[in-house]
Amino acid sequence: MPEAYLWDRPDGGVPIAVAASGPSSSALAGEYADGVIAVEPDAKVLELFDEAGGGGKPRFGQVAICWGPDEADCRKRVLDQWRWSPLGWKVNAELPGPDSFAAATQFVREEDLVRTVPCGPDVDKHVEAFNKYVDAGFTHVAFVQVxxxxxxxxxxxxxxxLLPRLRT
Known part of the structure; x- marks a missing residue:
């Protein structure tokens, strides 16, 4: 197969980060992983990660945003493509498939989404979302553009x- 490649692994291994959202997953990440990943700026997750051996390891936060020149268009895009976000990780982790997501999100409104996903051209909204992760103790923050x-x-x-503002 011409698309398949076999690459040598690095001598030091490949670092593995584990997603965490509560006590069990934070403890698992702290004990076994090289880092932690979270989709909410929850300082308690990082505290539990540290207590389980994660102190000094990288902490990756993932913040969803929807930038665009028209906030109304962004809100519609988020409702169409990211409407599960206000349900929280505990609900999302347990839903078995697309039909379950559709049922769980049928009553989600744009107003529900903008509490968790900043929308539109206002750079201050996106910087504020980023800063929540920094303030919680994350060492690395990734933006997910919806x-x-x-x-x-x-x-x-x-x-x-955006990046010039984050560097100041």
Whole structure:
């Protein structure tokens, strides 16, 4: 198969981070993983991670945003593509498939989403979302831009406006 490649592993191994959202997963990540990943800026998750042996290891936060020149369009995009986010990790982790997600999110409104996913062109909203993770103790924060069709424009905007603000 011409698309398959076998790469040598690095001598030191491949670092593995484990997603955590509560006591059990935080303890598991702290004991066994090289880092922790979380999708909520929850300092308690990091505290539990540290208590289980995670002190000094990387802490990766993932913050969803929906940048675009029109906030109303962004809100619609989030409702269409990210409507499960206000349910929280405990619910999302237990849903078995697409039908369950559809049923669980049928009553989610745009107003519910903007509490967890900043939308629109206002750089301050996106910086605030980022800072929640920094304030909670995350060492690395990744933005997840909702909407594949908006990625090129988002990356241009991030280079011009968002990243300079985060570096100050």
């Amino acid at each position: 909407g594949g069709e908006s990625q090129p424009d988002f990356l241009d905007w991030a280079e011009r406006e």
